[in-house]
Amino acid sequence: MKKLPLYAIAHARSGDKGDGSNVGVLAYDDAGYEILREWLTPARVKQHFGGIVRGDVERFEMPNLKALNFLLHDSLGGSGSASLKTDAQGKTHAMALLRMEVEVPDDYEPPQIGTSGATAPGGEL
Amino acid sequence: MAADRVVRLANGQGFWGDSVDAPVRLIEEGPLDYLTLDYLAEVTMSIMQKLRRRDPSKGYATDFIDLIRRTLPTLREKRVKVVANAGGVNPEACRAVLLEVAREQNATGLKIGSVTGDDLMDRLDELVAAGAPLANLDDGRPFSEIRDRVLSANVYVGSFPVADALRRGADIVVTGRSTDPGLVLSPLIAEFGWGATDWNLLAAGTVAGHIVECGAQCTGGNFSRWWEVEGWDRLGYPVLEASPDGTFVVTKHDSTGGMVTPDTVGEQLVYEMGDPSGYITPDCVVDFTTIRLAEDGKDRVRVHGIEGRKATDSYKVSISYLEGYKAAGQLTISGPDAMAKAKVCADALWGRLAFAGVTFEDTVTEFVGANTCHGDIIDVPDNLAEVVLRVGVKDSDRAKVDRFGKEIAPLVTSGPPGVTGFAGGRPKATEVLGYWPALLDKRHVTTTVDVEEVG
Known part of the structure; x- marks a missing residue:
């Protein structure tokens, strides 16, 4: 096995949902989706977020979009309008999850993604 | 067609x-x-x-x-x-x-x-009398907990x-x-x-x-x-x-x-x-x-x-109510040792308020630029060029929240060197809205459609 950052395998979006936030993670290909279904368990996601997620993590499967949806309960420090945090709506939680390292088989090669083949100018991705 | x-x-x-x-x-x-x-x-x-x-x-x-x-x-x-x-x-x-x-x-x-x-704002008592519980959809709390603080109620x-x-x-x-x-x-x-x-x-x-x-x-x-x-x-x-x-x-x-x-x-x-x-x-x-x-x-x-x-069979009702007051303010702290100085500022601010006998139901202390968003997920570099200290409070007592707002500016002259960026005056207390989702049987709601032509 080897490790890859989640953003090599998937993209994501997050926002506020009920008492916390949700993160939808979309794999780029079928192999990536199978890896995510195996690796990206609610327990691992909760551990990754550390002190940010104080409640449970729930997971839902959307095979039609090669996607997993996570509900991160009690992750905003109060509900959206009542939170004192800068990110009161969990808008940055998707980017936080994409930083996670994922274990993949040695022979797995992430797909060529994107329209231009370019990488982010910031150099982190 | x-x-x-x-x-x-x-x-x-x-x-x-x-x-x-x-x-x-x-x-x-x-x-x-x-x-x-x-x-x-x-x-x-x-x-x-x-x-x-x-x-x-x-x-x-x-x-x-x-x-x-x-x-x-x-x-x-x-x-x-x-x-x-x-x-x-x-x-x-x-x-x-x-x-x-x-x-x-x-x-x-x-x-x-x-x-x-x-709009249910003027119908709440009628609905409660008719047996609509309007209990909190997330945690089941009874509507009576917030009835006298409701600011809006819509289905x-x-x-x-x-x-x-x-x-x-x-x-x-x-x-x-x-x-x-x-x-x-x-x-x-x-x-x-x-x-x-x-x-x-x-x-x-x-x-x-x-x-x-x-x-x-x-x-x-x-x-x-x-x-x-x-x-x-x-x-x-x-x-x-x-x-x-x-x-x-x-x-x-x-x-x-x-x-x-x-x-x-x-x-x-x-x-x-x-x-x-x-x-x-x-x-x-x-x-x-x-x-x-x-x-x-x-x-x-x-x-x-x-x-x-x-x-x-139900409509979702969205109710907002007054949960208290909040305020937040910030200071920019330059290096060298930006992070260490920002922590001194934060400790001084909370310490001075406690010494004055003012405590709050909830507070936040953030070091913007040093990982406010992603917590411990990534490491923060040792030497940040500068950091923004952001502090905030929430309380049901408006006077305490306003008192907090007066404690930020003094840090520019009574804290470590290189503290700036206090602009816009003292942060004022603003209302914190609580959000109360509930369900309502559809038979309670009638909509009216009006169409008028410009003559």
Whole structure:
């Protein structure tokens, strides 16, 4: 096995949902989706977020979009309008999850993604 | 009706405070049958209730009046109809002002409709007496806990009343708290004659509305691979080409920036998603695991396969109430040793308040630039060039929150060196709104549709 950052395998979006936030993670290909279904368990996601997620993590499967949806309960420090945090709506939680390292088989090669083949100018991705 | 008949809809406003030019450009830059606009959020509803209490002729989104004043000749010329939840807590007053604007512009024959019945603010005691529990949907707490602090209470009504107004010839329809996807579903019901039990079609129209309800978030905005997006300065807002069979294409006008691909649309599909197999609206229950996306040329995504189920017997009610007061302020601390000095500032601030006998129900201390957003997920570099100290408090006692606001500026002269960036005066206490979702049996709610023609 080897490790890859989640953003090599998937993209994501997050926002506020009920008492916390949700993160939808979309794999780029079928192999990536199978890896995510195996690796990206609610327990691992909760551990990754550390002190940010104080409640449970729930997971839902959307095979039609090669996607997993996570509900991160009690992750905003109060509900959206009542939170004192800068990110009161969990808008940055998707980017936080994409930083996670994922274990993949040695022979797995992430797909060529994107329209231009370019990488982010910031150099982190 | 021809099988290949297509209705073009665009959403030009994703939330209260979204781009003021986006809807104008959508009207001007391409073919369009309907423009939808979302102006409401919980915080907006409580502000509008406050405005209406002060003046019974207020309580709607005045931005929308400005937009119609600016675009009415073009809307008429291009025969674009408009559906907006700009009515806030006073859709009838909003319609009255729109009629005035139309008369000023001699828009004879223009029909303006409104839908009312969603506002429960004056009916709460009646509903409680009739046995509606209005308990908190998330945790079951009884409504009596917040009854005397309620600032707004609205039911998310379905899409058929707006469709009714459109069928009666309305060119502009204003509603109160309709659902965001319903702004798109209503015209499709009116155009294609979809029925109240056509669950798959109603689900399809709901998904179409969900995709465009946040404006540019499906056309390149907020996209994970942001570096692929071109034309940020003229980012296009979404356009839908909808067909009677419930399939539709998501696209944007050719002259605009941004991009529409299965990836940009897919990200928006999962936005603010709970259980994807049961997305509940007043009109139906949508199964998001049935949605199929297919590329259909440049900046075109075809969406099909959507299935839905029977609607539930309840409406969702959105109640806001006064939960207390909050304030937040910040200081910028330069290096060397920015982080160490910021921590001294924070400790001094909280220590001085405690010494003065002032404590709070909730506080926050953030070091912006040193990982406010992602906590311990990544390591913070040892030597930051500078850091922003952000502090905030929440309390039910307004005086304590105002007292907190007076303790930030003194740190510029009574803290470590290199502290600056205190601008804008002392932070003032603002209201904290609590959000209270509840369910209400549909038999308690009656909507009223009015359509009036400019003579």
